[in-house]
Amino acid sequence: MNRFDYIRPGTVAEAVSAAAVPGSAYLAAGTNLLDLMKIGVARPERLVDLNYLPGLDAIEALPDGGVRIGARVRNADLAQDPGFRRRFPAVAEALLSGASGQLRNMATVGGNLLQRTRCPYFQDTASACNRRAPGSGCDARGGENRLHAVLGWSEACIATHPSDFCVPLVALGAVVEIAGPAGPREVPLADFHLLPGATPERESVLAPGELVTALRLPAEAAGFAAHARYVKLRERTSYAFAVVSAAAALRIEDGRIAAARLALGGVAAKPWRAEAAEAALVGAAPDAAAFQQAAEIALAEARPSGDNAFKIELARRIARRALRLAAAGTPERLPALPASPFAPLSGGLHG
Amino acid sequence: MAEPQRIRHGSSLGQPITRRDGVLKVTGQARYAADNHPPGLLHAVLATSRIARGRVASLDVAAARAHPGVVAVMTPENRPPLAMDPDDKSVPFSFKLDLLQNDRVRYPGQPIAVVIAETLEAATEGAALLAPRYEAEPASVSLDDAEPFVPPMIGVGDPAEAHHGDVDAGLAAAAQRIDATYETPTQFHNAMEPHGVVASWDGDRLSLDMPTQGLAMTQMRLAALFGIPAEGIHIRSPFIGGGFGSKLLSGPQALGILAARLVGRPVKLVLTRAQMYGPVSHRAPTRQRLRLGTAEDGALTALDHHVRAATSRFDDFIEPSASISHTLYAAPAIATRTEAVRLDAGTPGFMRAPGEASGSIALESAIDEMAAACGMDPLAFRLRNYAEVEPVSGKPFSSKALRECYAEGAARFGWDGRPLAPRQMRDEQGLLVGWGMGTATFPAMMFHGEARAVIRRDGTGLVETGAHDMGQGAWTALAQIAADSLGLNLAQLEFRSGSSDLPNAGLAGGSTHTATAGGAVHAAGTQAIARLTEVAVADPRSPLFGAGNVGVVARDGRLVRWDDESRSESFADILGRAGLPEIEARGSAAGDAAAMEHYAMHAHGAVFAEVKVDPELGQIRATRLVGAFAAGRIINPRLVRSQYYGGMIWGVSFALHEGAVLDPRTGRVMNADLAEYHVPVNADVPSVEAILVEEEDPHVNALGIKGVGEIGITGTAGAVANAVWHATGVRVRRFPIAIEQLIGGKEA
Known part of the structure; x- marks a missing residue:
């Protein structure tokens, strides 16, 4: 690990001005950054530690019915907040399906948005990686890439974003609140992460020194609470990143879908909202044919980036599954194995 | 669930006793090798190869040395001399070691330098600053990348081929046949505790805290490598955080010992998790073709098991996957054949049920x-x-x-x-x-094992053997055997183990350890009781006088006449009257060649x-x-x-x-x-x-x-x-x- 300066700001303004110095990185829980520093992937010259900032740690109900979540709220605290999980059950389900209990007790909301890809070539400093070392190439192409992107990838980078949490958030129209040297601003989460294009090293819209201070979910998002699920396919039952995942939320009125939200995880460099599929669902009956069609639309543009064509079909299936589970209704209690296909399904698989 | 029936009243054997060191472990008091911090300790960190094959063309030693806190950088240029070529395999169960003997790289993850510093962080950064440049050569990676050959032996000395009956005829005569090929992957050792060592030199005496599954064998290998007497090497291995076959002497541990030699201070070296995927052996990948035939009634007519297993380019361990077909199913014709391919990988080795x-x-x-x-x-x-x-x-x-x-x-x-x-x-x-x-x-x-048992003046017992507890509970099971062999309960027994200055208990591998170390403990304990009995039965003042050896049993700290339970005497009384401070005996155990x-x-x-x-x-x-x-x-x-x-x-x-x-x-x-x-x-x-x-x-x-x-x-x-x-x-x-x-x- 390189030597670095360590700064402990007392206010958001101090933090922003300290981190505006090139080579700075914000330290929140450190569950991702410290790992990357230990393996030499991240070598910040200065760490700006947010753990002693006052504030940014509240879950606030907003007057308009929405919710603001401070960037320093821990994943476990948010998932276990009774009001939050009642109103945004798919978000809680996603949170509890991520990482491990120990990590969730530390990891923060803001840090989750900014976690780095798990692409092994990104994590291996001896490999070429345009995301880590711009212009060096991409060893994932032609390498081990069965879990890489099938949507939105480029010749420069085929990595995926690993977050579970972001998948229902992007489906539900979350907004990111940002403080920065040029003042505060806000960005829809759907626009927050960047697809790789020719500049995969630019992972989000954050400018140097900018700090995520909060996330907001609009009041409208709570309108899906009765029919909202997150489903995650993974190669072991806990502590594994998604092969593919999906968040689905429906508003069903008079036996028809009045509004639909669908997003996919593990398929692209950002949480992938499938707006065309959502549009196709509106007005349809919540049945297998509609879900199949939505899944087809959601993956219409997908193409393998390597040895991963199977993920396209899996993504269709997980989208279908999430829609079907959402239509069946949010369970009274979160399943014991959140987001797992092995969690009990009301009515069974073929119900 | 019912426990086995053979639990004898008053015996430790067969009892479901919890681990005697369990409380120490769950409260964090068990001291593992890396928990030791002798005064003046320095930290060593490995730099490992990022290529599979070739040579290290350059290392920026100056940059590493210049990093604050770095004390030394060990490379092939300045590595202290060894008395034995690290590629010499004359010690049993040993593998070629990568001890910076030259600039060659023979697998990814091979150690290529060691940075020694005042702190772990400084040593880690020093290792990163070495920024090696390589001359890489094309590498063989998969089972199809190299020509297979039939090795002279597989496993630890079995022939590569075995035949019984006529497989071709058996297959030809079969009513049903299958012909299927299976592939198993490379698996790496991931014991909770990574390999490590804390090493201190005092002249030619070497003191080590190091997890090992083979105290005596490690001591012997180190003595040969460093050209020093085995008795001058003291290895303490009281707790091992999992071994699974990987914890005999590994190259990185020897490098930690060399680093201590180089700097003249105690050195701790512990592998990172990532460094476990290279120099400490692994389970080799295999491709196995099985051809089976059966008669109409489902009786096997033939079983043919053909294995292709990987080994390294520079050393031999051939995963003996087909051996299982020699014993498990009755077939009039069985043939097994193993071929190997050489890959640019670390040498595979023992991994649980290799x-x-x-x-x-x-x-x-x-x-x-x-x-x-x-x-x-x-x-x-x-x-x-x-x-x-x-x-x-x-x-x-x-x-x-x-x-x-x-x-x-x-x-x-x-x-x-x-x-x-x-x-x-x-x-x-x-x-x-x-x-x-x-x-x-x-x-x-079974291996050969030895133990020492003592019955003390106060009637308590001491049993010693240089055994290994990798988490399996050896300290508990062996103590149970020891207590029974001495006719004591566990509270009356002191059991010492896990150190190279105790009798050689063989190797904790091959599922042999309870039989080997336990057999030795049992022999030592029963021998001590036999000696005590001789003293008692020869003493006219003892109630056991004249009973003879076979007529006495040890129980609850007393010798008791088998045929008359009313006639007994405590160990303490026997020793006290005889004026003996203690009775000592040694015992050993080994496989019975005739059996x-x-x-x-x-x-x-x-x-x-x-x-x-x-x-x-x-x-x-x-x-x-x-x-x-x-x-x-x-x-x-x-x-x-x-x-x-x-x-x-x-x-x-x-x-x-x-x-x-x-x-x-x-x-x-x-x-x-x-x-x-x-x-x-x-x-x-x-x-x-x-x-x-x-x-x-x-x-x-x-x-x-x-x-x-x-x-x-x-x-x-x-x-x-x-x-x-x-x-x-x-x-x-x-x-x-x-x-x-x-x-x-x-x-x-």
Whole structure:
């Protein structure tokens, strides 16, 4: 690990001005950054530690019915907040399906948005990686890439974003609140992460020194609470990143879908909202044919980036599954194995 | 669940005693090697190769040395001399070591330099600053990248080929045949405790805190490497955070010792998790072709098992996967043949059930395929082909309660009523359900071990042996044997172990340790009692006077006349009256060559597995495992069950989770951490049961112990794979089973 300066700001303004110095990185829980520093992937010259900032740690109900979540709220605290999980059950389900209990007790909301890809070539400093070392190439192409992107990838980078949490958030129209040297601003989460294009090293819209201070979910998002699920396919039952995942939320009125939200995880460099599929669902009956069609639309543009064509079909299936589970209704209690296909399904698989 | 029947009242043997060091461990007081910080300690960190083959062209030693806190950089230029070539393998069970003998790189992850600093952080950054440049050469990465050859021996000395009967004729005459090829991956050692050492030199005396499965052997190898007397090397290994075959002397540990030599101060070197994926051995990848034939009645007519296994380009360890086919099923014709390919990888080695584990998943899958081809239930098929004598050697078994294992395991699991055809069962959620089984087996071996027992003036006992507790509970099981051999309860016994200045207890490997060290402890204890008896029966003032050796038994700290319990005397009284401060005896144990010549000695078991598979998404979970094992005498059923659980969970891992992912171009391990190299979590093994089947073996050794450390993984991996077939109708022959192999474009 390189030597670095360590700064402990007392206010958001101090933090922003300290981190505006090139080579700075914000330290929140450190569950991702410290790992990357230990393996030499991240070598910040200065760490700006947010753990002693006052504030940014509240879950606030907003007057308009929405919710603001401070960037320093821990994943476990948010998932276990009774009001939050009642109103945004798919978000809680996603949170509890991520990482491990120990990590969730530390990891923060803001840090989750900014976690780095798990692409092994990104994590291996001896490999070429345009995301880590711009212009060096991409060893994932032609390498081990069965879990890489099938949507939105480029010749420069085929990595995926690993977050579970972001998948229902992007489906539900979350907004990111940002403080920065040029003042505060806000960005829809759907626009927050960047697809790789020719500049995969630019992972989000954050400018140097900018700090995520909060996330907001609009009041409208709570309108899906009765029919909202997150489903995650993974190669072991806990502590594994998604092969593919999906968040689905429906508003069903008079036996028809009045509004639909669908997003996919593990398929692209950002949480992938499938707006065309959502549009196709509106007005349809919540049945297998509609879900199949939505899944087809959601993956219409997908193409393998390597040895991963199977993920396209899996993504269709997980989208279908999430829609079907959402239509069946949010369970009274979160399943014991959140987001797992092995969690009990009301009515069974073929119900 | 019922405990075995042979628990004797007043005895420690057979009791399910909890680990005597359990409280120390769960409260963090157990001091593992890396917990030691002698005064003046420096920290060493390895720099490891990023290429598979070639040479290190340059290292920026100046940059590393200039980093604040760095004390020294050890490279081939300045590495202290050794008395022995690190590539010399004259010490048994040893492998060639990479000790900076030159600038060659022979595998990814090979140590190429060591940075020694005042802090771990400074040493870590110093290692990064070395920024090596390489001259890389093309690497052989996969089993198809090199020409196979037939090695002179496989495993630790078995022939590469074995024949019994005429396989071609047997296959030609068969009514049904299968011909199937299975692939197993590279698996890396991931014990909780990574390899490490804290080393201090005092002249030519060497003091080490180091986890090892072979104290005496490590001491001998180090003595030869450094050209110093073995007695001058003191290794303390009181607790080992898992060994699984990897913790004999490793290259990195020797480098830590060299680093201490270089700087003249104590040095600690501990591998990072990523550095475990290179220099400490691994389970070799294999490709195994099995050809089986049966007559109309389901009797095997031939079994042909052909293995291709990888070894390194520079050293030999050939995974003996086909050995399992020599013992398990009766067939008039059996042939096994092993070929090896040389890859630019670290040298493979021992990993829990080396050979048996990889061979078992292939053989048990093939047996399942053969049973299906015959239209027979897999258990009925195995019983039809039950080996009454060891098929290839023709020897009778010293004991074999496999039939009872099949029966008890099947009953507990509820195997009856299993539909023959696959894809017939669903649960209430609509998940596919499958049941599979496998036979478990592991040879019962022994090394030579020694122990010392003392009966003290106050009537308490001391037993010492240089044994190894890797987490399996040796300190508890061996102390139980020691207490019984001295006729004491555990509270009256001091048991010392885990240090090289104690009698050589052999090697904790090959599932031999309880038999070997326990046999030695038993011999020493009973010898001490014999000496005490001589004193007592020769003393006219003793109530035991004239009883003779055979007429006395030791119990509760007293010698008691066998034929008259009213006549007894305490150890303390006997010694006190004789004016003896203590009585000491030594004992040893080793395999009985005559018995081994006459009998085939193996533990056996039967494992039954239930899996559920999501038909749309292909996600698999092993929802239920039942294993029934017969392994001779059980010293401590709680610890033994724990060993079976661990092995069975590794079997699930083998079938469903675990495998190194290598970059096909560079051979580098791309999942070298515990987030990406998957082993099961608790939720992956929701129900595991192990049944201890009664078995008495009068031939295997004095205590009748067969060993339980490795057998659990065998049988289980195949049972899980077979259950996946039974659930889905898809036969996957490449492990671990991946989702895409099941969904294949349509519903599983």
